[in-house]
Amino acid sequence: xxxxxxxxxxxxxxxxxxxxxxxxxxxxxxxxxxxxxxxxxxxxxxxxxxxxxxxxxxxxxxxxxxxxxxxxxxxxxxxxxxxxxxxxxxxxxxxxxxxxxxxxxxxxxxxxxxxxxxxxxxxxxxxxxxxxxxxxxxxxxxxxxxxxxxxxxxxxxxxxxxxxxxxxxxxxxxxxxxxxxxxxxxxxxxxxxxxxxxxxxxxxxxxxxxxxxxxxxxxxxxxxxxxxxxxxxxxxxxxxxxxxxxxxxxxxxxxxxxxxxxxxxxxxxxxxxx
Amino acid sequence: xxxxxxxxxxxxxxxxxxxxxxxxxxxxxxxxxxxxxxxxxxxxxxxxxxxxxxxxxxxxxxxxxxxxxxxxxxxxxxxxxxxxxxxxxxxxxxxxxxxxxxxxxxxxxxxxxxxxxxxxxxxxxxxxxxxxxxxxxxxxxxxxxxxxxxxxxxxxxxxxxxxxxxxxxxxxxxxxxxxxxxxxxxxxxxxxxxxxxxxxxxxxxxxxxxxxxxxxxxxxxxxxxxxxxxxxxxxxxxxxxxxxxxxxxxxxxxxxxxxxxxxxxxxxxxxxxxxxxxxxxxxxxxxxxxxxxxxxxx
Numbered sequence: 001x002x003x004x005x006x007x008x009x010x011x012x013x014x015x016x017x018x019x020x021x022x023x024x025x026x027x028x029x030x031x032x033x034x035x036x037x038x039x040x041x042x043x044x045x046x047x048x049x050x051x052x053x054x055x056x057x058x059x060x061x062x063x064x065x066x067x068x069x070x071x072x073x074x075x076x077x078x079x080x081x082x083x084x085x086x087x088x089x090x091x092x093x094x095x096x097x098x099x100x101x102x103x104x105x106x107x108x109x110x111x112x113x114x115x116x117x118x119x120x121x122x123x124x125x126x127x128x129x130x131x132x133x134x135x136x137x138x139x140x141x142x143x144x145x146x147x148x149x150x151x152x153x154x155x156x157x158x159x160x161x162x163x164x165x166x167x168x169x170x171x172x173x174x175x176x177x178x179x180x181x182x183x184x185x186x187x188x189x190x191x192x193x194x195x196x197x198x199x200x201x202x203x204x205x206x207x208x209x210x211x212x213x214x215x216x217x218x219x220x221x222x223x224x225x226x227x228x229x230x231x232x233x234x235x236x237x238x239x240x241x242x243x244x245x246x247x248x249x250x251x252x253x254x255x256x257x258x259x260x261x262x263x264x265x266x267x268x269x270x271x272x273x274x
Numbered sequence: 275x276x277x278x279x280x281x282x283x284x285x286x287x288x289x290x291x292x293x294x295x296x297x298x299x300x301x302x303x304x305x306x307x308x309x310x311x312x313x314x315x316x317x318x319x320x321x322x323x324x325x326x327x328x329x330x331x332x333x334x335x336x337x338x339x340x341x342x343x344x345x346x347x348x349x350x351x352x353x354x355x356x357x358x359x360x361x362x363x364x365x366x367x368x369x370x371x372x373x374x375x376x377x378x379x380x381x382x383x384x385x386x387x388x389x390x391x392x393x394x395x396x397x398x399x400x401x402x403x404x405x406x407x408x409x410x411x412x413x414x415x416x417x418x419x420x421x422x423x424x425x426x427x428x429x430x431x432x433x434x435x436x437x438x439x440x441x442x443x444x445x446x447x448x449x450x451x452x453x454x455x456x457x458x459x460x461x462x463x464x465x466x467x468x469x470x471x472x473x474x475x476x477x478x479x480x481x482x483x484x485x486x487x488x489x490x491x492x493x494x495x496x497x498x499x500x501x502x503x504x505x506x507x508x509x510x511x512x513x514x515x516x517x518x519x520x521x522x523x524x525x526x527x528x529x530x531x532x533x534x535x536x537x538x539x540x541x542x543x544x545x546x547x548x549x550x551x552x553x554x555x556x557x558x559x560x561x562x563x564x565x566x567x568x569x570x571x572x
Contacts, residue, residue, distance in 0.1 A: 069473060071469060071472060071473060090472075090473065090474070090475050091475045093474045093475065095473055095474070097469070097470055097473035097474075099466045099469065099470060100466075101464075101466050103464055103466035103467050103470055105467065105484075105485070105488075106566045106567065107488050107566040107567075117470070117473075117474050119484075120471055120474050120476040120480055120484070121474050121475050121476045121477065121480065124474075124475065151565075151566050152566075153566065153568070171474070177473070
């Protein structure tokens with residue numbers, strides 16, 4: 001299963017493959033025209049990895065995320081998660097999804113919201129759902145202690161997005177799918193959220209697939225960045241970010257970080273505008 | 275709100291009674307600003323009282339105008355009675371009005387409830403399938419645009435005298451607002467939430483009960499407010515045609531044919547009261563259930 005393929009985008013250093021994307025092509029029909037949102041994508045992700053999909057809008061990064069999560073079906077190719085199909089993994093509640101908007105349930109309190117995914121589709125609990133004490137601790141870690149009885153409209157945008165993160169972690173799913181979760185936040189809040197996410201990720205042993213259009217965000221968060229390009233959506237480059245863990249804000253001043261950012265920018269520029 | 279007394283106490287600090295003079299540590303400008311602050315509570319209290327009684331003012335002015343002008347122009351009581359006469363007429367025989375109001379209220383409530391249940395079922399099917407929605411919408415429009423007064427006698431001929439045609443008419447007029455608002459409401463779920471539910475493979479039933487129905491509530495409350503008035507129209511009109519011998523609609527019809535102007539107006543007043551109380555109840559229920567919704571904030 002961990003066999004290296006001839007492609008340049010095989011799993012790094014032969015580590016055990018957890019998620020395998022093989023030759024995935026996804027077509028969308030728009031006003032009678034067929035658009036190739038994803039073209040022949042190969043990708044291999046190991047357990048516990050933090051992988052970013054970086055690219056301009058329209059490069060298919062969100063679509064790829066949804067194909068991996070079984071929310072879209074591929075027109076060609078296959079996705080396997082721990083050996084089974086993406087749909088089976090979805091049915092087994094293997095994915096914690098964090099959408100771009102916080103998407104909290106407006107009539108539920110914060111405490112009810114962070115347990116919302118757990119309460120849906122009960123009986124598929126094949127993994128460890130967080131207990132109440134752990135959820136309480138998680139809430140205080142993200143600075144939401146004391147707000148358990150608050151409704152979403154009483155929370156700021158940053159607090160709502162933190163609640164959305166806690167909701168995904170509370171599910172206890174082995175894989176987190178994040179679709180530009182911080183894009184709607186202001187720059188200062190966003191910087192805090194990045195390190196908060198890294199903190200939560202390091203405590204758990206989840207695999208994260210993180211969609212972003214921010215070069216610095218991809219560089220500071222990821223073990224590996226897949227740079228994507230549009231028309232058709234494809235993986236243009238693969239970069240391993242060799243910064244030490246745990247990462248912290250001071251690293252953003254180090255030359256290694258700047259080198260990684262420069263490399264990703266060059267990749268993006270090279271493949272932009274077909 | 276809690277800040278007010280604090281500011282007032284700053285303003286009236288010991289040794290600085292009344293308007294602060296030059297001896298105070300505050301400059302004249304600051305003192306003026308603080309004094310303005312200290313005044314706001316009274317203004318605000320007045321504003322709050324004004325807001326609370328505002329809804330009653332229109333009704334009171336209207337009734338006063340009616341009272342005064344009927345006296346002024348000396349309009350005969352059997353043509354257009356004065357509000358004071360109408361009210362004392364109700365007071366003279368409250369049992370009569372309560373008895374008949376209960377009949378009409380029960381018919382209106384049953385029709386309203388039947389319409390609600392059927393419309394929710396219909397709206398669920400329509401929200402589920404665009405085809406069903408396209409097929410059913412014209413029928414709903416037909417029901418809505420056809421004057422109820424035109425088909426009321428036909429329904430009575432078909433279902434015979436009694437409560438049956440009254441309930442059919444009442445639920446028919448209430449059905450459309452519930453249906454249309456229900457479809458809109460069930461479709462108003464945040465698409466991000468729907469995708470989130472799908473990401474953990476939530477069943478259609480869960481999505482309906484946990485996301486769609488609660489999202490539809492604001493729309494259903496709006497429909498309920500419209501339907502209250504329609505339910506009373508349906509019930510009263512039904513009583514006109516259905517050969518029954520009780521209810522406020524029957525009382526109106528009887529009073530008209532026997533020139534009992536006071537009883538006619540008394541029945542109208544009681545109908546207006548019943549409708550208003552129903553609307554108030556719905557508003558209260560809405561405040562309780564929809565505290566999370568933006569329509570309940572100001």
